[in-house]
Amino acid sequence: MAKKSFRQALNDALHSEMARDPRVIMMGEDLTGGAGANGVKDAWGGPFGVTRGLLGAFGPDRVRDTPISEAAFIGAAAGAALTGLRPIAEIMFVDFAGVCLDQIMNQAAKFRYMFGGRAKTPLVIRATYGAGSRSGSQHTQALHAIFTHIPGLKVVIPSNPYDAKGLLLQAIRDDDPVIFLEHKMLYDTVGEVPDASYTIPFGEARVVRDGKDVVIIAVGRMVSVAEDAARSLAAEGISASIVDPRTTSPLDEDTLVEVTEKIGRVVIVDEGNPRCGVAADISALLADQCFDALKAPIKLVTAPHTPVPYAPNLEDAYVPTPDAVIKAVKSIVKR
Amino acid sequence: MSLIEAVTIPKWGMTMTEGKITQWMIGEGGSVTRGQEILEIETTKVTNVLEAAASGTLRQIVLAEGTTAPVGALAGVIADESATQAEIDAFIQSYADRIGSGEEGEGGASLPRKVSVAGGSLNLLEAGEPSDDIVLFLHGFGGDLTTWLFNQPVLAETMRTIAVDLPGHGDSSPVVGSNVVDEIAIAIEEAVTPIASGKIHLVAHSFGGAIAAALAARLPSRIGSLTLIAPIGLSKEMSRDFLTDFIAAERRRPLQAVLERLFADPSKITNDMVEGTLRFKRLEGVAEALSAIADAIAGDTGQKQSIGATLSALSCPVTLIWGDQDQIVPVPQQGEIPANATFVTIPQAGHMPQMEAAAIVNNAIIKTIAQAGT
Numbered sequence: 132m133a134k135k136s137f138r139q140a141l142n143d144a145l146h147s148e149m150a151r152d153p154r155v156i157m158m159g160e161d162l163t164g165g166a167g168a169n170g171v172k173d174a175w176g177g178p179f180g181v182t183r184g185l186l187g188a189f190g191p192d193r194v195r196d197t198p199i200s201e202a203a204f205i206g207a208a209a210g211a212a213l214t215g216l217r218p219i220a221e222i223m224f225v226d227f228a229g230v231c232l233d234q235i236m237n238q239a240a241k242f243r244y245m246f247g248g249r250a251k252t253p254l255v256i257r258a259t260y261g262a263g264s265r266s267g268s269q270h271t272q273a274l275h276a277i278f279t280h281i282p283g284l285k286v287v288i289p290s291n292p293y294d295a296k297g298l299l300l301q302a303i304r305d306d307d308p309v310i311f312l313e314h315k316m317l318y319d320t321v322g323e324v325p326d327a328s329y330t331i332p333f334g335e336a337r338v339v340r341d342g343k344d345v346v347i348i349a350v351g352r353m354v355s356v357a358e359d360a361a362r363s364l365a366a367e368g369i370s371a372s373i374v375d376p377r378t379t380s381p382l383d384e385d386t387l388v389e390v391t392e393k394i395g396r397v398v399i400v401d402e403g404n405p406r407c408g409v410a411a412d413i414s415a416l417l418a419d420q421c422f423d424a425l426k427a428p429i430k431l432v433t434a435p436h437t438p439v440p441y442a443p444n445l446e447d448a449y450v451p452t453p454d455a456v457i458k459a460v461k462s463i464v465k466r
Numbered sequence: 467m468s469l470i471e472a473v474t475i476p477k478w479g480m481t482m483t484e485g486k487i488t489q490w491m492i493g494e495g496g497s498v499t500r501g502q503e504i505l506e507i508e509t510t511k512v513t514n515v516l517e518a519a520a521s522g523t524l525r526q527i528v529l530a531e532g533t534t535a536p537v538g539a540l541a542g543v544i545a546d547e548s549a550t551q552a553e554i555d556a557f558i559q560s561y562a563d564r565i566g567s568g569e570e571g572e573g574g575a576s577l578p579r580k581v582s583v584a585g586g587s588l589n590l591l592e593a594g595e596p597s598d599d600i601v602l603f604l605h606g607f608g609g610d611l612t613t614w615l616f617n618q619p620v621l622a623e624t625m626r627t628i629a630v631d632l633p634g635h636g637d638s639s640p641v642v643g644s645n646v647v648d649e650i651a652i653a654i655e656e657a658v659t660p661i662a663s664g665k666i667h668l669v670a671h672s673f674g675g676a677i678a679a680a681l682a683a684r685l686p687s688r689i690g691s692l693t694l695i696a697p698i699g700l701s702k703e704m705s706r707d708f709l710t711d712f713i714a715a716e717r718r719r720p721l722q723a724v725l726e727r728l729f730a731d732p733s734k735i736t737n738d739m740v741e742g743t744l745r746f747k748r749l750e751g752v753a754e755a756l757s758a759i760a761d762a763i764a765g766d767t768g769q770k771q772s773i774g775a776t777l778s779a780l781s782c783p784v785t786l787i788w789g790d791q792d793q794i795v796p797v798p799q800q801g802e803i804p805a806n807a808t809f810v811t812i813p814q815a816g817h818m819p820q821m822e823a824a825a826i827v828n829n830a831i832i833k834t835i836a837q838a839g840t
Contacts, residue, residue: 132637297748329748335717341508341737342532370532385719 135324137289137317140296141181145219147328148303149189152217155303157185158195158204159221159257178223179259179318201231205256209239209308212254217303224270225258225312228277239308240283254308255299261314261352261402262450268438271446273403275350278310279379279412285309285333286380290354292322294377297331304330314352334381338390342370345396345460348387348413350376353400353451360456369464379409384416391417395426398459400451405433427463432456470549470557471520473542475535478509479615486534487541488513492524498544505541510742511615512734512821522546525554578611578637581657586639588657589631594622598664599690601835603629604654606672607759608712608743610636613671616824621669621831628662630654632674634755636746646762647771651680665690667835671820672696672795673763679773682780691783691838693831696817698763699773700786701798706768708794709760713753718744730791730816778804783837787830789815789822808834 135143149155163186164174176183186194197204201222208220222228228235235256242250262271278286285307289295295313302309339354340361349357354375361371374390376383391397397417401410410431417429432451440446475485489506492498498518505516522544529541540561543554580587591611594601601621605613611629621627633653634640641649654677658666667690670678675697682689698704708727715721722740726732746752764770777784784807788797794817803809810830815822 293745325745325749328750329745331748332716337741338718338737365532365534368530368532389719 132323132325134321135292137292137295137313137320137322138180140292140322140324141299141313142176142183142185143324143326144296144299144303144328145182145185146188148300149185149193151328152303154215154217155219156193156195156211156216157182157219157221158197158208160197160199160223162186162221163191163194163196177221179313179315181257181313181318182221201227202234205231206234206238208254208256209234209242209252212239212252212308213242213250217253217255219255219257219303222256222258224266225260225274226269226272228258228274235278235284235308235310236281240281243307244283251306252308253303253306255302255305255311256308257299257311257313259315260312261316262434262439262446263316263352265441265443265446266315267441271439273351273401273434275310275312275379276403276408276412279382279409280407283308284380285378286312287333287378288312288314288351289377290317290349290351290375292320292324294331294337294375296324297329298333298377300328301330301333305333312351317352320355331377333378334383335378336374336376336383336386338386339373339375340371342372343394344370344464345398346372346374346390346394347456347460348374348376348397348399350379350401350409353402356451356453357400357456359453360460363453363457364460369460371460376413379412382413382416384420387413387417388420391421392424395424396460396463397425398430398432398456398463400432400456400459402434402450404436405431406436408433430459430463432459469520469522469546470553471518471522471544472540472557472561473505473516473518473524473544475507475529475537475539475541476516477537477619478507478514479511479612479619482509482537482615484534484536485509487529487531489531490527490542491515494524494527496524498522498524508736508738509615510736510738511612512729512736512739514616514734514821514824518544520544525549526558528558578631580637581661583653583656585641585653586633588633588639588653589637590657591618591629592627593618594626595624597626598662599626599667600658600662600664601625601627601667601669601831602654602658602662603627604668604670604674604677605629605632605635606670606674607709607763608635608747608756609671610746612636613818614669614820617669617820617828617831620824620828625667625835626662628658630657632677634752634759640751640755646758647676647680651677651684655681655684659685659688665838667691667693667831667838669693669831670695670697672817673698673759675699676763676771676773679776683776686780689780689782691785691834692777692780693785693787693834694777695787695820695827696789696792696795697773697786698769698795699771701796701802702768704764704769704795705793706760706764706766709756709763713747713756713760716744716747721747727793728817729822730789730814731822734822774802774804778806780806783834784808785810785830785834787812787819787827789817789819791815792817 208218631638643649
C-alpha cells in the first residue's frame, strides 16, 4: 500500500469525489492561484497545496477562487448547498470564521431544523487550525469547541493521513454542514493510504493504542503528542491506551465510556483553550457516566487561557507537549 | 557447566518484525518446565503464548510487560540454579552486543508481491526453501494471508510456501462472474501454476476449503495433499448470521463482537486485528464482493457448496481439522465426513484453530504432507 502525506490523502479524496459526483464544487481564497491576477494558474495548488490539480481536472466553474470575503462566499456556499450542489468551501485559517460566523451558526446550522426537515445543507467547510507555524494569535487558534457547541454542525478533526481521506469522503457525502479541521502541522505527515476510496463513519473513535494503566483521549495533532508520551511511559512500565474520537460532533460516547470503565484513569489532551473546551466537555461526560469506575480525577492537558503567542519560545510553551501529558499521567497512576 | 537459555521474541508471521509483551505468566525466580507457557505476546492478529524451550528457573526478566521489541530480542533468561548472577549478566550482555552489531534476524522479513491475473492482480507472500513443490495457504471469508501468521513461518522452515490473498481480499483485486468459487479457483490457478511446477500441498480454511476442493477437481494430478481447517461444504448447517453480521458491521464495537465469535477465547483478539479488518471492509467494492461470496456460501436453507464428493474421489492424503467449539461451521456429522479423510478434533478451539492451537495444526499439516511421500 502506498505511503502518502496528509495533504496528498486529502487531494486524493477531492479528486475522486469530484470525479464521481458532478454536484461537488469548491470555493475559497487562492484555491486556483488568484483569479484576479495575471499569474500562473494553480501555481501552488492552493494555500497549503491541498487542491493541486483540481482546476485543471474540473475547470473554473467547479473550482472557484474567491475574493477575501468569508461572509459572502460561505453564505454563497450555504445557499448553493440548499439548491442541490455539494459545495466544499475553504476558510484559509479557522480564525477567519469570526467573519462569517452568522452564515455558519445562524444559517447553515439551522436550515434543516427551521425549515421543518424540508431543507438539507450538504456543505463542507474545510479550515486549517493549530499552532506550530509561528503565525500569531489570529492564524493559529483551535476553535473546534465553538463549532462542537452549535447543534446542527458536525465537527471532524482527522489526526493522520488514512483518517483524513476517509473522513473527508464521508464529509462530502454527508447531507449536513460539516466543519472539517486540518491541523497545519499535519500536512507533511505520512502514512499508509489506500488508492481506493473508503469512508469512515462519524461518531466512531479509533483505539490508537491498547494499554491498561491509563487512557489518554486526544484529538487532531494531539494524537501524535499522546503517542510520543505513551512510548516514553512504556519504557517506564506504565501502559497507556490512546483513543482518538476523530469527530467531536457527533462524539463516540460509547467508546469513551467503555475504555474509561475498563481502565479507570483518564487524561484528556487538547490544543484548544481550557474554558468550555472539548476536554472539559468529555471530562464532564465521563465523570457523570463512569463515576464508580474512576480511580482518580480526570486530568486535562490543554493550552493555557491566553491567545496563541507569536514569539517562537512562547508558542512552544503554549502547546501541550508529551512531557505535559506524561506529568499528568504520573500524577494519577500511583493512586 | 551451567545451562543458560534465552527467551527471545519469536518470529510469528513472515512480515513480523517486532512483538509486544503483554504478560509474563511466570515471575522472576519461578520454576519452568520445557513446553510450559511462559510469555504472552501481542501480534497484529491475536495474542499468542510462547512456550519455554528449556526447563529451569526464570532467573531474570529483561523486557517488562508492555514493552515492544524486535524479533530475536532477549526478553528473559532461563537457567538452572547453578548459574551465577555474573554468568547471567554476561549472557545478557552478549545478547545486547549481538543485536547492536546489526546482524540480520534469521530469515529477514519477506515481502508480499502482486502477480497479474486476468482482470487484475493477486497478492501473495512466498517464503521458504526453493523447491518445485509448494504448500499453498488459502484463507477464509473476510480474511487475508496473515491468517497464517503462526503457520507459514513454521512450514517455511523446511518447505517452499505461498500464502495468497483470495480475490477481493487483502491486496488482491476482486473477480467478476456469477460462479464465485470457480472464478476464484481459476485466478489462483493462473497465478500459482506458472511459479510452482511440482506438487501443490493445499492448506485451506473455511471458505478457502471450497476453493481448495475446486482446485483439486481442476488439477487432480498436481495436488499432493489437502489439509482443510473447518471447511465449508461438508454439512448443511452453518452460522449464516456470521456472514451477514460481518458484512453489516461498520463500526469497531459491533465488528469486534462478530470477530469474537471466531474464537473459543475471545480475549485473544487484538485491537490491531479489529482495526485492520475495519480498514479492509471500508474499501469501495469490498461489501459487494463479500456479499457475492456470502451468497455462494450459504442461503436460507443452509450451505450451498458441497465438497464431500470431490474429497472422496481423491487419492492423495486428506486431513480435516476442526475446533470442537466452532460456532461458525459446526463439526460435521460422522456420515458427512469422507471415509478417506483423517479427522482431527482440537479441544477448546473455535473456528480459527490455526491461530488458537497453531502447534497442533502445524503438526497435522506436516504429517499430512509427509504421508504424500515423494
